[in-house]
Amino acid sequence: MIIYGGKAVHLKSERSKKTTCPSCGTQGSLILSVYRMHAHIFWIPLFPTVKRGTSQCQHCKNILKTKEMPESLKRECESLKNNTKGPIWQFAGLGIIAVLITWGIYADGEDKKLEYIASPQVGDIYEYKIEIGSYSTLKVIDVSNDSVFVSPNEYEINRKSKINRINTPKNYSKSSYGISKNELKKMYDSGEIFDINR
Numbered sequence: 001m002i003i004y005g006g007k008a009v010h011l012k013s014e015r016s017k018k019t020t021c022p023s024c025g026t027q028g029s030l031i032l033s034v035y036r037m038h039a040h041i042f043w044i045p046l047f048p049t050v051k052r053g054t055s056q057c058q059h060c061k062n063i064l065k066t067k068e069m070p071e072s073l074k075r076e077c078e079s080l081k082n083n084t085k086g087p088i089w090q091f092a093g094l095g096i097i098a099v100l101i102t103w104g105i106y107a108d109g110e111d112k113k114l115e116y117i118a119s120p121q122v123g124d125i126y127e128y129k130i131e132i133g134s135y136s137t138l139k140v141i142d143v144s145n146d147s148v149f150v151s152p153n154e155y156e157i158n159r160k161s162k163i164n165r166i167n168t169p170k171n172y173s174k175s176s177y178g179i180s181k182n183e184l185k186k187m188y189d190s191g192e193i194f195d196i197n198r
């Protein structure tokens with residue numbers, strides 16, 4: 001069973017300065033309160049929806065919804081709503097969803113990389129770390145049962161994020177060497193190879 005719905009969180013209450021109670025005529029007896037609603041699911045707040053306002057007379061206890069308020073009280077209520085912020089935790093569910101999606105995309109990317117390492121293809125580009133601050137690429141030019149043959153990039157770059165700049169065909173060496181698939185897996189697991197482009 002999915003339990004969802006709306007819930008109101010009290011933000012602020014303030015005594016009305018101008019308006020007399022339309023029910024009993026007492027002055028200065030109206031307390032305005034604003035609430036922010038949020039949608040929730042399984043009691044976790046998802047995201048805020050609307051702000052609502054009510055007033056109650058301290059004298060006759062009469063409660064007014066916004067649409068029942070006299071104009072001057074409505075305006076006071078609007079200004080109280082506009083000047084009151086709701087708590088950030090009303091976004092908790094959206095935050096959780098964003099984290100899960102980001103994590104899902106990341107996990108999916110990691111799965112793909114593992115798959116590429118386990119079954120290399122000609123044309124795969126391995127991005128690898130020579131040492132900290134020095135990165136380069138290897139291009140797979142042949143694959144046998146237990147090894148891959150790579151052509152090293154003759155250039156290196158000092159920033160991981162800019163590695164694509166050196167990944168052009170003319171940068172790759174004419175010579176090549178073999179790496180066993182076991183060794184390749186170790187290079188990936190240790191983080192020496194940090195990305196694979198296919």
Ligand SMILES: [Zn+2]
Nearest residue numbers: 021024057060
């Ligand atoms: Zn009253």
